[in-house]
Amino acid sequence: MPFDILLKNARIVDGTGSPWYRADLAIRHDSIVRIAFNIIEPARRTIDVGGQVVAPGFIDIHSHARRGIFDVPTADNYIRMGVTTVIEGPDGSSPVPLAPFLARLDSLKKSINIGAFIGQGSVRSAVMGDVDRKATPDEIARMRTLVEQGMKDGAFGLSSGLFYVPGTFTPTEEVIELAKVAGRFGGIYISHMRDEAKGVVASVKETIRIGEEGGLPTQITHHKVVGPGYWGQSVETLRLVEEARARGVDATIDQYPYTASATSIAAALLPAWALEGTNAAIQARLKDPATRAKIKTESVQILKLERGGGDAKNVVIAHCAFDPTLDGRSLADITTLHGMEPTLDNAAESAMWIVEKGGCQGIFHAISEDDLVRILRYPGTMIATDGEIPIFGKSNPHPRSYGTFARVLGVYVREKHAITLEDAVRKMTSYPAQRLGLADRGVLRPGMKADVVVFDPATVRDKATFENPHQYAEGFSTVIVNGHVAFERGAMSAARPGVVLYGPAKQR
Ligand SMILES: [Zn+2]
Numbered sequence: 001m002p003f004d005i006l007l008k009n010a011r012i013v014d015g016t017g018s019p020w021y022r023a024d025l026a027i028r029h030d031s032i033v034r035i036a037f038n039i040i041e042p043a044r045r046t047i048d049v050g051g052q053v054v055a056p057g058f059i060d061i062h063s064h065a066r067r068g069i070f071d072v073p074t075a076d077n078y079i080r081m082g083v084t085t086v087i088e089g090p091d092g093s094s095p096v097p098l099a100p101f102l103a104r105l106d107s108l109k110k111s112i113n114i115g116a117f118i119g120q121g122s123v124r125s126a127v128m129g130d131v132d133r134k135a136t137p138d139e140i141a142r143m144r145t146l147v148e149q150g151m152k153d154g155a156f157g158l159s160s161g162l163f164y165v166p167g168t169f170t171p172t173e174e175v176i177e178l179a180k181v182a183g184r185f186g187g188i189y190i191s192h193m194r195d196e197a198k199g200v201v202a203s204v205k206e207t208i209r210i211g212e213e214g215g216l217p218t219q220i221t222h223h224k225v226v227g228p229g230y231w232g233q234s235v236e237t238l239r240l241v242e243e244a245r246a247r248g249v250d251a252t253i254d255q256y257p258y259t260a261s262a263t264s265i266a267a268a269l270l271p272a273w274a275l276e277g278t279n280a281a282i283q284a285r286l287k288d289p290a291t292r293a294k295i296k297t298e299s300v301q302i303l304k305l306e307r308g309g310g311d312a313k314n315v316v317i318a319h320c321a322f323d324p325t326l327d328g329r330s331l332a333d334i335t336t337l338h339g340m341e342p343t344l345d346n347a348a349e350s351a352m353w354i355v356e357k358g359g360c361q362g363i364f365h366a367i368s369e370d371d372l373v374r375i376l377r378y379p380g381t382m383i384a385t386d387g388e389i390p391i392f393g394k395s396n397p398h399p400r401s402y403g404t405f406a407r408v409l410g411v412y413v414r415e416k417h418a419i420t421l422e423d424a425v426r427k428m429t430s431y432p433a434q435r436l437g438l439a440d441r442g443v444l445r446p447g448m449k450a451d452v453v454v455f456d457p458a459t460v461r462d463k464a465t466f467e468n469p470h471q472y473a474e475g476f477s478t479v480i481v482n483g484h485v486a487f488e489r490g491a492m493s494a495a496r497p498g499v500v501l502y503g504p505a506k507q508r
Contacts, residue, residue, distance in 0.1 A: 092119045
Protein backbone atom coordinates (compact mmCIF):
# COMPACT_ATOMS: atom_id res chain seq x y z
CA MET A 1 0.00 0.00 0.00
CA PRO A 2 1.52 3.36 -0.97
CA PHE A 3 2.10 6.08 1.56
CA ASP A 4 -0.40 8.96 1.56
CA ILE A 5 2.23 11.69 1.90
CA LEU A 6 6.00 11.46 1.56
CA LEU A 7 8.17 14.41 2.61
CA LYS A 8 11.55 14.11 0.83
CA ASN A 9 14.89 15.76 1.68
CA ALA A 10 14.02 17.00 5.15
CA ARG A 11 16.15 18.27 7.97
CA ILE A 12 14.34 16.41 10.72
CA VAL A 13 14.15 18.29 14.02
CA ASP A 14 12.34 15.55 15.88
CA GLY A 15 11.14 17.47 18.94
CA THR A 16 13.35 15.71 21.49
CA GLY A 17 16.08 18.34 21.38
CA SER A 18 18.50 16.05 19.51
CA PRO A 19 20.45 17.63 16.63
CA TRP A 20 18.66 17.63 13.26
CA TYR A 21 19.28 14.80 10.81
CA ARG A 22 18.64 14.31 7.11
CA ALA A 23 15.75 11.97 6.25
CA ASP A 24 12.44 11.44 4.47
CA LEU A 25 9.17 11.12 6.38
CA ALA A 26 6.20 9.01 5.30
CA ILE A 27 2.60 9.38 6.44
CA ARG A 28 -0.30 6.97 6.09
CA HIS A 29 -3.81 7.92 7.26
CA ASP A 30 -3.34 10.04 10.37
CA SER A 31 0.05 8.69 11.42
CA ILE A 32 3.76 8.86 10.72
CA VAL A 33 4.71 5.40 9.49
CA ARG A 34 8.33 5.69 8.48
CA ILE A 35 11.32 8.02 8.83
CA ALA A 36 14.45 6.96 6.99
CA PHE A 37 17.36 8.40 5.07
CA ASN A 38 16.05 7.53 1.65
CA ILE A 39 12.51 6.23 1.28
CA ILE A 40 11.95 4.96 -2.26
CA GLU A 41 8.54 3.30 -1.94
CA PRO A 42 5.65 5.01 -3.77
CA ALA A 43 3.37 7.62 -2.26
CA ARG A 44 0.12 9.18 -3.45
CA ARG A 45 1.70 12.53 -2.91
CA THR A 46 5.41 13.39 -2.65
CA ILE A 47 6.57 16.79 -1.46
CA ASP A 48 10.24 17.62 -1.91
CA VAL A 49 10.90 20.00 0.98
CA GLY A 50 14.37 20.81 -0.36
CA GLY A 51 16.29 20.75 2.92
CA GLN A 52 13.77 22.70 4.98
CA VAL A 53 13.15 21.78 8.60
CA VAL A 54 10.47 19.18 9.27
CA ALA A 55 9.30 19.26 12.90
CA PRO A 56 6.34 18.07 14.97
CA GLY A 57 3.34 20.41 14.94
CA PHE A 58 3.62 22.96 17.73
CA ILE A 59 1.49 22.59 20.86
CA ASP A 60 0.18 25.70 22.61
CA ILE A 61 -0.47 24.84 26.25
CA HIS A 62 -1.99 28.25 27.05
CA SER A 63 -4.56 29.37 24.50
CA HIS A 64 -7.73 31.44 24.65
CA ALA A 65 -8.88 29.81 21.41
CA ARG A 66 -12.53 29.74 22.43
CA ARG A 67 -12.35 33.43 21.59
CA GLY A 68 -12.61 32.81 17.89
CA ILE A 69 -12.63 29.09 17.18
CA PHE A 70 -16.34 29.08 16.31
CA ASP A 71 -15.92 32.16 14.07
CA VAL A 72 -12.66 31.06 12.45
CA PRO A 73 -12.50 27.26 12.75
CA THR A 74 -9.48 27.21 10.43
CA ALA A 75 -7.52 29.07 13.16
CA ASP A 76 -5.36 30.59 10.41
CA ASN A 77 -3.24 32.64 12.82
CA TYR A 78 -2.21 29.49 14.66
CA ILE A 79 -1.80 27.09 11.73
CA ARG A 80 0.29 29.62 9.79
CA MET A 81 2.85 29.72 12.60
CA GLY A 82 2.98 25.93 12.86
CA VAL A 83 0.62 25.39 15.79
CA THR A 84 -1.42 22.21 15.32
CA THR A 85 -2.78 21.84 18.87
CA VAL A 86 -4.19 24.46 21.26
CA ILE A 87 -5.25 23.93 24.87
CA GLU A 88 -8.11 26.14 26.05
CA GLY A 89 -9.44 27.01 29.52
CA PRO A 90 -6.43 28.89 30.89
CA ASP A 91 -6.16 31.51 33.65
CA GLY A 92 -8.86 29.85 35.75
CA SER A 93 -11.47 30.50 33.07
CA SER A 94 -13.27 27.69 31.28
CA PRO A 95 -16.80 26.66 30.44
CA VAL A 96 -18.42 24.84 33.38
CA PRO A 97 -19.39 22.12 32.78
CA LEU A 98 -16.84 21.30 30.10
CA ALA A 99 -18.68 18.47 28.33
CA PRO A 100 -21.13 20.56 26.23
CA PHE A 101 -18.27 22.83 25.09
CA LEU A 102 -16.12 19.84 24.07
CA ALA A 103 -19.09 18.25 22.31
CA ARG A 104 -19.68 21.46 20.36
CA LEU A 105 -15.99 21.55 19.41
CA ASP A 106 -16.16 17.90 18.42
CA SER A 107 -18.94 18.58 15.92
CA LEU A 108 -17.16 21.68 14.56
CA LYS A 109 -15.18 21.10 11.36
CA LYS A 110 -11.85 22.68 12.26
CA SER A 111 -8.23 22.74 11.13
CA ILE A 112 -6.60 22.50 14.54
CA ASN A 113 -6.58 20.04 17.45
CA ILE A 114 -8.04 21.43 20.64
CA GLY A 115 -8.31 20.41 24.29
CA ALA A 116 -9.11 22.18 27.54
CA PHE A 117 -8.38 22.74 31.21
CA ILE A 118 -11.09 23.17 33.83
CA GLY A 119 -10.84 26.65 35.37
CA GLN A 120 -10.71 27.25 39.13
CA GLY A 121 -12.16 30.76 38.81
CA SER A 122 -15.11 29.58 36.72
CA VAL A 123 -15.78 26.72 39.13
CA ARG A 124 -15.71 29.09 42.12
CA SER A 125 -17.91 31.58 40.31
CA ALA A 126 -20.45 28.85 39.51
CA VAL A 127 -20.65 27.75 43.15
CA MET A 128 -20.44 31.03 45.08
CA GLY A 129 -20.30 33.98 42.67
CA ASP A 130 -17.48 36.52 42.52
CA VAL A 131 -17.39 37.24 46.23
CA ASP A 132 -14.39 38.09 48.39
CA ARG A 133 -14.67 35.51 51.15
CA LYS A 134 -13.57 32.02 52.08
CA ALA A 135 -15.60 29.13 50.78
CA THR A 136 -17.60 27.07 53.26
CA PRO A 137 -16.85 23.32 53.53
CA ASP A 138 -20.06 22.66 51.60
CA GLU A 139 -19.01 25.04 48.82
CA ILE A 140 -15.57 23.41 48.64
CA ALA A 141 -17.27 20.03 48.31
CA ARG A 142 -19.36 21.34 45.42
CA MET A 143 -16.30 22.81 43.75
CA ARG A 144 -14.46 19.51 44.11
CA THR A 145 -17.37 17.77 42.40
CA LEU A 146 -17.24 20.24 39.49
CA VAL A 147 -13.48 19.75 39.07
CA GLU A 148 -13.94 15.98 39.16
CA GLN A 149 -16.63 16.28 36.50
CA GLY A 150 -14.32 18.48 34.42
CA MET A 151 -11.57 15.89 34.60
CA LYS A 152 -13.96 13.09 33.67
CA ASP A 153 -15.23 15.22 30.77
CA GLY A 154 -11.66 15.35 29.44
CA ALA A 155 -9.81 18.27 31.04
CA PHE A 156 -6.01 18.14 31.08
CA GLY A 157 -5.94 19.57 34.58
CA LEU A 158 -6.89 22.57 36.68
CA SER A 159 -6.04 26.08 35.58
CA SER A 160 -6.12 29.10 37.86
CA GLY A 161 -5.95 32.85 37.43
CA LEU A 162 -5.31 34.00 40.99
CA PHE A 163 -4.63 37.49 39.66
CA TYR A 164 -8.21 37.80 38.45
CA VAL A 165 -11.60 37.97 40.09
CA PRO A 166 -12.61 35.57 41.61
CA GLY A 167 -9.27 33.72 41.75
CA THR A 168 -7.77 36.60 43.70
CA PHE A 169 -10.30 36.01 46.50
CA THR A 170 -9.28 32.36 46.80
CA PRO A 171 -7.04 31.26 49.70
CA THR A 172 -4.15 28.99 48.71
CA GLU A 173 -5.59 26.13 50.80
CA GLU A 174 -8.80 26.19 48.76
CA VAL A 175 -6.86 25.93 45.49
CA ILE A 176 -4.89 23.00 46.95
CA GLU A 177 -8.15 21.15 47.72
CA LEU A 178 -9.18 21.42 44.05
CA ALA A 179 -5.68 20.67 42.78
CA LYS A 180 -5.79 17.38 44.68
CA VAL A 181 -8.86 16.37 42.70
CA ALA A 182 -7.24 17.24 39.35
CA GLY A 183 -4.11 15.34 40.40
CA ARG A 184 -6.09 12.26 41.40
CA PHE A 185 -7.36 12.08 37.80
CA GLY A 186 -3.89 12.52 36.33
CA GLY A 187 -4.17 16.24 35.58
CA ILE A 188 -1.70 19.07 36.08
CA TYR A 189 -2.07 22.47 37.73
CA ILE A 190 -1.30 25.52 35.57
CA SER A 191 -1.50 29.01 36.99
CA HIS A 192 -1.60 32.61 35.98
CA MET A 193 -0.15 33.59 39.32
CA ARG A 194 -1.63 35.90 41.95
CA ASP A 195 0.95 38.59 41.30
CA GLU A 196 3.51 38.95 38.50
CA ALA A 197 4.86 42.27 39.78
CA LYS A 198 5.60 43.18 43.40
CA GLY A 199 4.61 39.74 44.66
CA VAL A 200 6.12 37.63 41.88
CA VAL A 201 8.50 35.73 44.17
CA ALA A 202 5.78 35.00 46.74
CA SER A 203 3.50 33.89 43.89
CA VAL A 204 6.09 31.45 42.55
CA LYS A 205 6.35 30.00 46.06
CA GLU A 206 2.57 29.67 46.17
CA THR A 207 2.48 27.91 42.78
CA ILE A 208 5.15 25.48 43.91
CA ARG A 209 3.31 24.89 47.19
CA ILE A 210 0.07 24.09 45.36
CA GLY A 211 1.90 21.47 43.32
CA GLU A 212 3.67 20.09 46.34
CA GLU A 213 0.68 19.89 48.68
CA GLY A 214 -1.80 19.16 45.92
CA GLY A 215 0.33 16.23 44.80
CA LEU A 216 0.45 17.08 41.09
CA PRO A 217 2.72 18.68 38.47
CA THR A 218 2.54 22.47 38.64
CA GLN A 219 3.21 25.08 35.98
CA ILE A 220 3.79 28.83 36.10
CA THR A 221 2.08 30.02 32.97
CA HIS A 222 3.27 32.95 30.83
CA HIS A 223 6.03 33.59 33.35
CA LYS A 224 7.18 37.18 33.40
CA VAL A 225 8.17 39.94 35.78
CA VAL A 226 5.86 42.92 35.33
CA GLY A 227 6.93 46.44 36.21
CA PRO A 228 10.26 48.24 36.15
CA GLY A 229 10.26 48.26 39.95
CA TYR A 230 10.70 44.47 39.95
CA TRP A 231 12.78 43.68 36.88
CA GLY A 232 15.53 41.17 37.48
CA GLN A 233 13.53 39.04 39.91
CA SER A 234 13.46 36.16 37.41
CA VAL A 235 16.89 35.25 38.83
CA GLU A 236 15.14 34.45 42.10
CA THR A 237 12.00 32.89 40.56
CA LEU A 238 14.06 30.48 38.44
CA ARG A 239 16.19 29.63 41.45
CA LEU A 240 13.01 28.74 43.36
CA VAL A 241 11.76 26.52 40.55
CA GLU A 242 15.14 24.81 40.34
CA GLU A 243 15.22 24.29 44.10
CA ALA A 244 11.70 22.81 44.04
CA ARG A 245 12.69 20.45 41.24
CA ALA A 246 15.78 19.40 43.17
CA ARG A 247 13.56 18.16 46.00
CA GLY A 248 11.23 16.36 43.58
CA VAL A 249 8.46 18.88 42.92
CA ASP A 250 7.51 18.75 39.25
CA ALA A 251 7.42 22.51 38.61
CA THR A 252 7.65 23.93 35.09
CA ILE A 253 7.13 27.17 33.18
CA ASP A 254 5.68 28.46 29.94
CA GLN A 255 6.26 31.83 28.30
CA TYR A 256 5.47 34.05 25.32
CA PRO A 257 8.33 36.03 23.71
CA TYR A 258 7.11 39.61 24.08
CA THR A 259 7.91 42.42 26.51
CA ALA A 260 4.26 43.44 26.77
CA SER A 261 1.31 41.63 28.33
CA ALA A 262 -2.39 41.89 27.55
CA THR A 263 -5.51 41.74 29.67
CA SER A 264 -8.43 43.98 30.63
CA ILE A 265 -7.74 47.56 31.71
CA ALA A 266 -9.79 46.92 34.84
CA ALA A 267 -7.85 43.83 35.98
CA ALA A 268 -4.51 45.39 35.10
CA LEU A 269 -4.86 48.92 36.43
CA LEU A 270 -7.45 48.84 39.22
CA PRO A 271 -6.96 47.07 42.57
CA ALA A 272 -8.71 43.68 42.76
CA TRP A 273 -10.87 44.68 45.75
CA ALA A 274 -12.47 47.36 43.56
CA LEU A 275 -13.65 44.68 41.12
CA GLU A 276 -15.50 42.41 43.53
CA GLY A 277 -19.03 41.35 42.68
CA THR A 278 -21.42 42.59 40.03
CA ASN A 279 -20.79 45.42 37.58
CA ALA A 280 -23.31 47.51 39.55
CA ALA A 281 -21.19 47.06 42.68
CA ILE A 282 -18.05 48.10 40.78
CA GLN A 283 -19.77 51.19 39.37
CA ALA A 284 -21.07 52.16 42.82
CA ARG A 285 -17.50 52.13 44.18
CA LEU A 286 -16.34 54.38 41.35
CA LYS A 287 -19.21 56.81 42.08
CA ASP A 288 -18.47 57.08 45.80
CA PRO A 289 -15.92 59.94 46.13
CA ALA A 290 -13.96 58.45 49.04
CA THR A 291 -13.74 54.98 47.50
CA ARG A 292 -12.88 56.46 44.12
CA ALA A 293 -10.01 58.39 45.66
CA LYS A 294 -8.70 55.18 47.24
CA ILE A 295 -8.94 53.30 43.93
CA LYS A 296 -7.12 56.14 42.21
CA THR A 297 -4.25 56.15 44.72
CA GLU A 298 -3.66 52.44 44.15
CA SER A 299 -4.10 52.76 40.39
CA VAL A 300 -1.41 55.46 40.24
CA GLN A 301 0.98 53.07 42.00
CA ILE A 302 0.10 50.28 39.54
CA LEU A 303 0.76 52.66 36.65
CA LYS A 304 4.04 53.71 38.17
CA LEU A 305 5.52 50.39 39.30
CA GLU A 306 3.54 47.58 37.67
CA ARG A 307 1.55 47.17 34.43
CA GLY A 308 1.81 50.86 33.55
CA GLY A 309 5.58 50.56 33.25
CA GLY A 310 5.91 54.08 34.70
CA ASP A 311 4.34 55.92 31.74
CA ALA A 312 0.78 56.11 30.39
CA LYS A 313 2.24 55.66 26.88
CA ASN A 314 3.05 52.06 27.86
CA VAL A 315 -0.64 51.20 28.08
CA VAL A 316 -2.29 50.73 24.68
CA ILE A 317 -5.93 49.88 24.02
CA ALA A 318 -6.35 46.55 22.25
CA HIS A 319 -10.11 46.75 21.96
CA CYS A 320 -12.90 48.93 23.35
CA ALA A 321 -16.39 47.55 22.74
CA PHE A 322 -17.96 50.88 23.78
CA ASP A 323 -15.78 52.89 21.36
CA PRO A 324 -13.68 50.98 18.79
CA THR A 325 -12.10 54.27 17.63
CA LEU A 326 -9.98 54.02 20.79
CA ASP A 327 -8.40 50.74 19.60
CA GLY A 328 -4.67 51.27 19.24
CA ARG A 329 -4.63 54.54 21.26
CA SER A 330 -2.50 54.78 24.38
CA LEU A 331 -3.79 55.70 27.81
CA ALA A 332 -1.71 58.87 27.42
CA ASP A 333 -3.60 59.69 24.19
CA ILE A 334 -6.96 59.11 25.85
CA THR A 335 -5.97 61.30 28.78
CA THR A 336 -4.98 64.07 26.36
CA LEU A 337 -8.25 63.60 24.45
CA HIS A 338 -10.02 64.33 27.73
CA GLY A 339 -8.17 67.64 27.96
CA MET A 340 -5.76 66.55 30.65
CA GLU A 341 -1.98 66.34 30.86
CA PRO A 342 -1.00 62.64 30.52
CA THR A 343 0.42 62.37 34.04
CA LEU A 344 0.04 59.09 35.96
CA ASP A 345 -2.53 60.82 38.18
CA ASN A 346 -4.67 61.77 35.20
CA ALA A 347 -4.08 58.43 33.50
CA ALA A 348 -5.58 56.74 36.55
CA GLU A 349 -8.66 58.91 35.99
CA SER A 350 -8.78 57.69 32.37
CA ALA A 351 -8.48 54.08 33.51
CA MET A 352 -11.45 54.55 35.87
CA TRP A 353 -13.40 56.29 33.10
CA ILE A 354 -12.77 53.28 30.85
CA VAL A 355 -14.09 50.91 33.52
CA GLU A 356 -17.14 53.16 34.00
CA LYS A 357 -17.83 53.01 30.26
CA GLY A 358 -17.82 49.21 30.32
CA GLY A 359 -14.11 48.42 30.03
CA CYS A 360 -11.54 47.74 27.31
CA GLN A 361 -8.82 45.20 26.65
CA GLY A 362 -5.31 46.64 26.92
CA ILE A 363 -1.68 45.94 26.10
CA PHE A 364 0.92 46.78 28.75
CA HIS A 365 4.58 47.37 27.88
CA ALA A 366 6.22 46.60 31.23
CA ILE A 367 8.48 43.54 30.87
CA SER A 368 12.26 43.57 30.47
CA GLU A 369 14.08 41.78 27.68
CA ASP A 370 16.66 40.46 30.16
CA ASP A 371 14.01 38.66 32.20
CA LEU A 372 12.40 37.37 29.02
CA VAL A 373 15.63 35.85 27.70
CA ARG A 374 16.61 34.46 31.10
CA ILE A 375 13.27 32.66 31.39
CA LEU A 376 13.43 31.49 27.77
CA ARG A 377 16.85 29.91 28.29
CA TYR A 378 15.72 27.97 31.34
CA PRO A 379 15.43 24.30 30.29
CA GLY A 380 12.12 23.95 32.17
CA THR A 381 10.41 26.65 30.09
CA MET A 382 8.12 25.82 27.17
CA ILE A 383 6.55 28.18 24.61
CA ALA A 384 2.87 29.16 24.72
CA THR A 385 0.95 32.03 23.13
CA ASP A 386 -1.65 33.14 25.71
CA GLY A 387 -3.28 34.14 22.42
CA GLU A 388 -6.68 33.73 20.82
CA ILE A 389 -8.11 33.33 17.31
CA PRO A 390 -8.64 36.88 16.07
CA ILE A 391 -10.99 37.75 13.25
CA PHE A 392 -8.53 38.99 10.66
CA GLY A 393 -8.31 42.78 10.70
CA LYS A 394 -10.64 43.28 13.67
CA SER A 395 -9.56 45.23 16.79
CA ASN A 396 -5.94 45.56 17.91
CA PRO A 397 -4.97 42.23 19.51
CA HIS A 398 -1.63 41.44 21.11
CA PRO A 399 0.66 40.20 18.29
CA ARG A 400 1.36 37.00 20.25
CA SER A 401 -1.76 35.45 18.68
CA TYR A 402 -0.11 35.66 15.26
CA GLY A 403 3.59 35.55 16.03
CA THR A 404 4.66 33.72 19.19
CA PHE A 405 6.14 30.51 17.78
CA ALA A 406 7.61 32.14 14.68
CA ARG A 407 9.11 34.91 16.80
CA VAL A 408 11.00 32.43 18.96
CA LEU A 409 12.41 30.79 15.82
CA GLY A 410 13.20 34.02 13.98
CA VAL A 411 14.32 36.37 16.74
CA TYR A 412 15.54 34.21 19.62
CA VAL A 413 17.03 31.33 17.62
CA ARG A 414 18.26 32.91 14.37
CA GLU A 415 18.97 36.52 15.30
CA LYS A 416 19.84 36.50 19.00
CA HIS A 417 21.13 32.92 19.35
CA ALA A 418 19.47 32.79 22.77
CA ILE A 419 18.57 29.11 22.31
CA THR A 420 19.25 26.51 19.62
CA LEU A 421 16.77 25.54 16.94
CA GLU A 422 16.47 22.03 18.37
CA ASP A 423 15.85 23.33 21.88
CA ALA A 424 13.26 25.82 20.64
CA VAL A 425 11.40 23.04 18.82
CA ARG A 426 11.57 20.85 21.95
CA LYS A 427 9.98 23.70 23.96
CA MET A 428 7.17 23.85 21.37
CA THR A 429 6.51 20.13 20.89
CA SER A 430 7.66 17.17 23.00
CA TYR A 431 7.86 19.23 26.17
CA PRO A 432 4.26 20.50 26.23
CA ALA A 433 3.11 17.08 24.92
CA GLN A 434 4.82 15.35 27.82
CA ARG A 435 3.32 17.91 30.23
CA LEU A 436 -0.17 17.21 28.93
CA GLY A 437 0.27 13.45 28.72
CA LEU A 438 -0.16 13.48 24.95
CA ALA A 439 1.82 10.31 24.32
CA ASP A 440 1.16 10.20 20.56
CA ARG A 441 2.15 13.77 19.61
CA GLY A 442 5.09 16.13 19.97
CA VAL A 443 7.82 13.89 18.53
CA LEU A 444 8.51 12.74 14.97
CA ARG A 445 8.64 8.97 15.22
CA PRO A 446 6.82 6.14 13.42
CA GLY A 447 3.51 5.44 15.16
CA MET A 448 2.97 9.04 16.26
CA LYS A 449 0.08 11.14 14.94
CA ALA A 450 1.10 13.03 11.81
CA ASP A 451 1.04 16.62 13.07
CA VAL A 452 3.98 17.91 11.03
CA VAL A 453 5.27 21.35 10.08
CA VAL A 454 7.72 22.34 7.36
CA PHE A 455 9.57 25.65 7.63
CA ASP A 456 12.67 27.39 6.38
CA PRO A 457 14.89 28.25 9.36
CA ALA A 458 16.56 31.04 7.35
CA THR A 459 13.33 32.93 6.65
CA VAL A 460 10.85 31.95 9.37
CA ARG A 461 9.66 35.06 11.18
CA ASP A 462 6.78 36.77 12.93
CA LYS A 463 5.37 39.79 11.13
CA ALA A 464 2.69 40.86 13.61
CA THR A 465 3.63 44.00 15.53
CA PHE A 466 1.90 45.95 18.28
CA GLU A 467 1.08 48.67 15.73
CA ASN A 468 -0.06 46.27 13.03
CA PRO A 469 -0.90 42.92 14.60
CA HIS A 470 -2.98 41.34 11.83
CA GLN A 471 -0.08 39.82 9.92
CA TYR A 472 0.52 36.11 9.58
CA ALA A 473 3.88 34.57 10.34
CA GLU A 474 6.12 33.71 7.38
CA GLY A 475 8.44 30.86 6.52
CA PHE A 476 6.07 27.90 6.98
CA SER A 477 5.52 26.09 3.70
CA THR A 478 3.40 23.11 4.76
CA VAL A 479 1.42 22.31 7.91
CA ILE A 480 -0.04 18.82 8.29
CA VAL A 481 -2.64 17.95 10.95
CA ASN A 482 -3.54 14.30 11.60
CA GLY A 483 -2.06 13.33 8.23
CA HIS A 484 -3.93 15.96 6.20
CA VAL A 485 -2.44 19.09 4.69
CA ALA A 486 -4.08 22.04 6.47
CA PHE A 487 -1.89 24.73 4.93
CA GLU A 488 0.51 24.93 1.99
CA ARG A 489 1.94 27.45 -0.48
CA GLY A 490 0.52 30.34 1.49
CA ALA A 491 -3.09 29.16 1.67
CA MET A 492 -5.33 27.18 3.97
CA SER A 493 -6.56 23.94 2.40
CA ALA A 494 -10.17 22.75 2.34
CA ALA A 495 -9.36 19.98 4.83
CA ARG A 496 -10.60 20.31 8.41
CA PRO A 497 -8.53 17.58 10.08
CA GLY A 498 -8.50 18.89 13.66
CA VAL A 499 -9.84 16.74 16.49
CA VAL A 500 -10.73 17.29 20.13
CA LEU A 501 -8.04 15.99 22.47
CA TYR A 502 -9.03 14.63 25.86
CA GLY A 503 -7.09 14.63 29.11
CA PRO A 504 -5.86 11.66 31.12
CA ALA A 505 -9.19 10.66 32.70
CA LYS A 506 -10.86 10.33 29.30
CA GLN A 507 -8.24 9.51 26.73
CA ARG A 508 -9.36 7.61 23.67
ZN1 LIG B 1 -3.03 34.73 31.86
